[in-house]
Amino acid sequence: MTQHQKTRTASGAGLGFRRELIEMLKAGVPSEINFFELAPENWAGMGGKSAKDLRYFSERYPFVCHGLSLSLGGIAPLDESLLRRLREFMAVHGMTLYTEHLSWCADDSHLYDLLPIPLTENAVKWTVDRIKHAQDILGMRIGIENASYYVAPPGAEMSEAEFISAIVLEADCLLHLDVNNIYVNSRNFNFDPLAFMAALPLERTCYVHVAGHYVEPDGLLIDTHGAAVVAPVWTLLETAYQRIGNVPTCLERDFNIPDLAALTAEVGLIAQLQSRIGQAERGVVR
Amino acid sequence: MSKTDFQDFQRAFGRHLRDPRQNPRPDGVPARRMAVYNELLFNNICGFLDSCFPVCRATLGEKRWRQLNRSFYRDWPSHTPWFHEIPYELVRYLNETTLKQPLPAWLAELADYEWVELAVDIIDCPIPNHASKGDLLVEQPVLNPTLMNLSYQWPVHKIGPDYRPRKPQPTHLLVYRDDQDKVQFIASNPVTAHLLELLKNSSLTGRTACLQIARELQHPAPEALVSHGLAILEQLRQQGVILGTHLIAAGTTQAR
Numbered sequence: 001m002t003q004h005q006k007t008r009t010a011s012g013a014g015l016g017f018r019r020e021l022i023e024m025l026k027a028g029v030p031s032e033i034n035f036f037e038l039a040p041e042n043w044a045g046m047g048g049k050s051a052k053d054l055r056y057f058s059e060r061y062p063f064v065c066h067g068l069s070l071s072l073g074g075i076a077p078l079d080e081s082l083l084r085r086l087r088e089f090m091a092v093h094g095m096t097l098y099t100e101h102l103s104w105c106a107d108d109s110h111l112y113d114l115l116p117i118p119l120t121e122n123a124v125k126w127t128v129d130r131i132k133h134a135q136d137i138l139g140m141r142i143g144i145e146n147a148s149y150y151v152a153p154p155g156a157e158m159s160e161a162e163f164i165s166a167i168v169l170e171a172d173c174l175l176h177l178d179v180n181n182i183y184v185n186s187r188n189f190n191f192d193p194l195a196f197m198a199a200l201p202l203e204r205t206c207y208v209h210v211a212g213h214y215v216e217p218d219g220l221l222i223d224t225h226g227a228a229v230v231a232p233v234w235t236l237l238e239t240a241y242q243r244i245g246n247v248p249t250c251l252e253r254d255f256n257i258p259d260l261a262a263l264t265a266e267v268g269l270i271a272q273l274q275s276r277i278g279q280a281e282r283g284v285v286r
Numbered sequence: 287m288s289k290t291d292f293q294d295f296q297r298a299f300g301r302h303l304r305d306p307r308q309n310p311r312p313d314g315v316p317a318r319r320m321a322v323y324n325e326l327l328f329n330n331i332c333g334f335l336d337s338c339f340p341v342c343r344a345t346l347g348e349k350r351w352r353q354l355n356r357s358f359y360r361d362w363p364s365h366t367p368w369f370h371e372i373p374y375e376l377v378r379y380l381n382e383t384t385l386k387q388p389l390p391a392w393l394a395e396l397a398d399y400e401w402v403e404l405a406v407d408i409i410d411c412p413i414p415n416h417a418s419k420g421d422l423l424v425e426q427p428v429l430n431p432t433l434m435n436l437s438y439q440w441p442v443h444k445i446g447p448d449y450r451p452r453k454p455q456p457t458h459l460l461v462y463r464d465d466q467d468k469v470q471f472i473a474s475n476p477v478t479a480h481l482l483e484l485l486k487n488s489s490l491t492g493r494t495a496c497l498q499i500a501r502e503l504q505h506p507a508p509e510a511l512v513s514h515g516l517a518i519l520e521q522l523r524q525q526g527v528i529l530g531t532h533l534i535a536a537g538t539t540q541a542r
Contacts, residue, residue, distance in 0.1 A: 039369075041367060041368055041369045042369055042370070044368070045368060045410055046370065046408040046410055047408060047409055047410030047411060048407055048408050048409065048410075048432075048463055048467045049407070049467040050407075050408055051410065052467065068369075069367035069368075069369075070367070074296070075293050075296055075297070076365075079367055082367045104296060107296055107297050107299075107300035108300075108363060109363035109364050109365055110364045110365065110366070110367065111300055111303055111304075111327055112327065112330055112331060112334075112364075112369075112372070113323075113326055113327045113330050115296075115299065115323070117292070117296075118291075118292035118295050118296075120291065120292045122291070122292055123292040126292070150319045150322040150323060151315050151316070151319045151320065151322075151323065153292070153295050153299075153312075153314075153315075154295070154312075154313065154314030154315070155291065155292075155295070155314075218318075220318070220322070222322065222326075
């Protein structure tokens with residue numbers, strides 16, 4: 001068994017860890033970047049160069065584990081073997097936080113992307129049971145992320161904010177707040193992003209995502225993580241910080257990856273917003 | 287709403303995503319929005335397959351490759367949550383099912399060979415203790431744990447858009463990760479393949495393994511085969527296919 005590392009807890013501003021960035025990061029990690037995030041589905045259970053690269057950085061920086069395949073709202077039985085391997089993988093790399101999307105990606109087998117859960121009482125119960133089970137196996141509370149979606153499943157019995165709140169409270173889990181997803185959904189489904197965010201259980205926020213998206217010719221927004229973060233999303237992040245304080249926040253960039261300097265500038269903006277809220281908080285204390 | 291109504295929606299959604307031609311989109315789902323998911327999910331799968339199977343893709347041509355990607359997504363239930371194992375699911379699909387799509391006889395082997403490169407690159411296996419300069423004849427050789435000792439009916443390493451073989455040609459290849467973590471490919475032969483198989487699955491020394499092969503071949507001069515075998519073993523050690531020899535004897539000495 002690979003040796004476990006001392007735990008490192010993420011704080012401040014971070015960046016999604018991708019193979020394309022490794023050589024640039026080896027030349028020196030900019031001081032703006034305090035932690036990294038990875039998808040365990042892309043890294044766990046691997047040896048060779050991949051494992052050595054990851055080990056090099058996880059010995060030096062905190063990593064957050066952000067899952068894609070657990071299918072919290074899915075039909076197939078919860079993947080306990082995935083969870084046990086995650087627990088080991090997180091221990092090996094000293095990770096203390098695991099988050100997943102509040103979505104599903106498998107009916108009886110995997111579809112390999114994130115899909116919207118119908119907003120029903122039964123879906124709340126179903127998903128809560130699975131989150132509790134996951135938390136039991138991992139031995140920790142997990143964060144669930146408000147996902148982006150393009151279809152609102154018919155037959156909704158409650159609002160999305162009510163759905164998320166009910167699950168977070170009943171499963172006693174944490175909230176992973178994705179402000180870009182709120183913005184994308186608010187544009188695609190014509191709602192007020194601020195009102196939506198205010199209705200979430202923000203006091204449970206453990207982690208924040210910020211990212212860019214793509215606008216289709218007909219105006220539909222696609223959550224690609226393939227462009228720079230837009231101004232309204234930065235504003236949403238700033239507003240979120242006023243409610244939740246300084247919570248570790250990651251810039252996601254998965255496509256059209258620019259050079260490290262451009263990414264670092266965006267990570268630096270996160271840090272700037274965080275430092276402002278830090279000052280405001282200190283002001284309140286005085 | 288009954289207990290599993292939300293799952294009825296999920297099943298209908300999943301069926302449509304896998305096979306939009308045969309399964310209507312679920313009631314109440316706008317066509318424009320469904321199209322986003324159809325494109326996102328299928329492109330996602332194609333991305334995983336394209337990056338592992340560039341030769342299959344180039345050799346089949348874009349249209350037939352995408353047909354295969356679609357029937358894989360439609361017909362093969364993948365249960366792995368690990369993205370790097372999705373290509374292996376395609377290899378299994380090619381080997382374990384009867385496909386309607388007419389495909390070259392060598393495609394399953396070519397796909398296996400392309401998958402091996404990824405598998406060897408990322409396989410997680412500790413390097414066993416070994417004496418790197420140990421005597422390969424009188425001691426037990428230690429193989430590189432990443433080694434894939436491959437035997438195919440087709441010359442998979444030569445197939446490409448410019449070479450589509452019509453007749454099988456038995457092919458032996460060694461694929462392994464070297465000490466710089468680079469994947470290496472070596473052309474092999476039936477005797478070397480058999481020798482490595484013997485060494486992997488037994489505790490034979492280099493010499494006893496060679497003598498066993500001599501017996502099997504009813505070789506008239508077993509000692510000549512041993513010296514030929516030693517040359518092969520030494521070359522394999524130089525290439526990093528063999529790491530050295532087992533440390534058992536040395537360990538005993540140290541214990542004293």
